[in-house]
Amino acid sequence: MKIQSATIYQVAGEGLKPVLVTLRDADGTEGVGEAAIAYGSGGSGAAGMIKDLLTRFVIGKDVPGINALTGEMYDQSFWLKNPGGIAGAALSAIEMALWDIRGKTLGVPVYDLFGGRMRDDLPCYANGWYFGATSDAEIVRMAEATVADGFQWLKMYPFARVQPNGTLRHPVNRDASDPQSWRRAADLVRAVHGVLGPTGRLCLDFGGGIALADTIYFLDAISDLDIEFIEEVGDPGDLGALERIASQTRIPVATGERQYLRMGFRDLLERRCVDILQPDIGNTGGFAEAYKIAAMADAYSLKVQPHVCGSTVAVRIAAHLSACIPNFYVQEHFPYWDRVPGYVEVARNPLLHDPSTGRLPISDAPGFGIELDQAAIRDHVAFELGG
DSSP states (O other), X not given: OBEXXXXXXXXXXXXXXXEEEEEEETTOOEEEEEESOXXXXXXXXXXXXXXXXXXXXXXXXXXXXXXXXXXXXXXXXXXXSXXXXXXXXXXXXXXXXXXXXXXXXXXXXXXXXXXXOSOSEEEEEXXXXXXXXXXXXXXXXXXXXXXXXXXXXXXXXXXXXXXXXXXEEOOSGGGTTOTTHXXXXXXXXXXXXXXXXXXXXXXXXXXXXXXXXXXXXXXXXXXXXXXXXXXXXXXXXXXXXXXXXXXXXXXXXXXXXXXXXXXXXXXXXXXXXXXXXXXXTTTTTOHHHHHHHHHHHHHTTOEEOOOOOSOHHHHHHHHHHHHHOTTBOOEEEOOOGGGSTTOOOOBSSOOOOBTTTTEEEXXXXXXXXXXXXXXXXXXXXXXXXXX
């Protein structure tokens, strides 16, 4: 395989700012990947790192194989050993695009390259259903509307606040200056839980953790509710806090979106302080690396819920992983980004749930089955490489 050229996009939208890469081989086949950096800060860094890796290791060179190339980048780039989110996201985006090309060249979906799909559609939970809410009462009303749209699972951030543009602002300094914030959060969770009914499922995301004592107070206050899982209840680097919380609650603990490469998951698994692993294909090293992490999780009898908070490109790619791993649990899905003014939809074929079942279909198109909307992204080119 020889990659002749590449385009890196840094999409300046609202709500999400995806960093995408398209690679083109000598036959003109194009593959698409996404760096999991569409939220938070770091898009410029990820786009630049993708450029540097492509320039040194990929463009115009004979690529002996995807695994060989990623091994070369890992060992020779220096910054991919024990990487953070920026370097990991850059590697991931390139690796995904290569698998997309491979699938298209062979005329098969990427999941077929990893043993084939094990299910025909995916249970999913709605995230972002609260976009645009201006009060806790409105959050509850929007939960009711989301259930009416066919979703049986919801995820919410009990300690976050909705900003004027509809997106979330997470707690600062662990909410230590507001030691009673856990009471408001518990009341809100109880209200949303009440609208779901007996078959509904509610997932809670702490976004990296509030103060440890307040986390325990909060979990005690909702201990009578059937909560599906609690996500990122502590700082991603503080496994001791995660162990303490896991030992004091019966609610399953989920984490993993800010762990990188399979080596970054080893200590987490060995501590036995997590029930649901959440690798993000867009920053943990790519599709094959996420597949290996899922296999590691399976060896520890854990479920896997691929983390997704990116464009509809990231959703389609995650669906391929969810289709082909045995310990898949549920798919994260953001169906309401278009509520955020200025949001840019980058794909012509975004993945949509079936409102009659609340599930996501799995495509059988070659590669990842992604069709970029060139009209929407042509003004967001960061770098053009090769010829």
